[in-house]
Amino acid sequence: xxxxxxxxxxxxxxxxxxxxxxxxxxxxxxxxxxxxxxxxxxxxxxxxxxxxxxxxxxxxxxxxxxxxxxxxxxxxxxxxxxxxxxxxxxxxxxxxx
Numbered sequence: 001x002x003x004x005x006x007x008x009x010x011x012x013x014x015x016x017x018x019x020x021x022x023x024x025x026x027x028x029x030x031x032x033x034x035x036x037x038x039x040x041x042x043x044x045x046x047x048x049x050x051x052x053x054x055x056x057x058x059x060x061x062x063x064x065x066x067x068x069x070x071x072x073x074x075x076x077x078x079x080x081x082x083x084x085x086x087x088x089x090x091x092x093x094x095x096x097x
Contacts, residue, residue, distance in 0.1 A: 003077075006031040010039070022046045025055075035067045035074075036060035042085070054089045056082065 007028040015024040025043030030036055038060020045053045062068035070077075 003035060005034045005036075007034060007040075011041075013043070021048050030060065030063070035063055037063045044089075052093060054086075056085055058082075 007030050010027050010029045012026045013024055015022045023043060023045045025041060027039055027041035029039045038058065040056070040058040040060075043055045043057075045055070047053075062070070062074065067074055
């Protein structure tokens, strides 16, 4: 299933050179036509011990009455999409090791 969901990257944080603790990420905001009006951020942190943490932060509201009326179906779709993000991050991390 695919949904037309236009968005725009609004910030990018690149890792710094060197071996110190690192963080990198990006955030995007939704554009007209997206089912949600809001923002989402994806960040990766590596601490001094080499532990990796991924943080996904999202906030938003349905963009119109149609998506607001979806209720449980809309929540389930958002959970499915977030699960896909997490699975992709895990696959990328496994490929690095």
